[in-house]
Amino acid sequence: MMLPNLQKMVLMMTLILAGCRGEFAPTGAGGDTGQAPVMVFASGPESGVTQAGLQICRDRKGWAQLWSRHLGPDAENTPLPVVCFATENVVGVFLGKRPTGGYSLSVGSLEKGRDGWLLRTREVAPGEDAPIELAESHPFAFVIVPRHVGEIDWAPRP
Secondary structure, three states: OOOOOOHHHHHHHHHOOOOOOOOOOOOOOOOOOOOEEEEEEEEEEOOOOOOOEEEEEOOHHHHHHHHHHHHHHHHHOOOOOOOOOOOOEEEEEEOOEEOOOOOOOEEEEEEEEOOOOEEEEEEEOOOOOOOOOOOOOOOOEEEEOOOOOEEEEEEEEE
């Protein structure tokens, strides 16, 4: 799916500005609270990744492959967002196919449990009176997490 030029430009600028930061304004807490900071740097209603799931990118090669799958044909014209893999990892979260537009993904927290880390998200469905696109959608979110976080499980909530 081709994004309109203005959407492409806004997405590209957001991703470039979200690149290599020393610190970021995270969702969730840090320290000894059992949570790690997360920062959503891109989300939207349409991804080329059509299967529900979570993918962790720990290096530039994996990130470039996921970015290309996400954008599909648009990947050639959109630069790969810069990520400091020395201190950060990228997590792609994909809801999979939804019957119409109007769906989105809200990222909550990244919590430490007995068996590892858990990313909490919530699917946001279109409101009853909301105008919606009648074509199917594939909502997504990309988040930055600290590199020290190991494996992450996903806890989607409807």
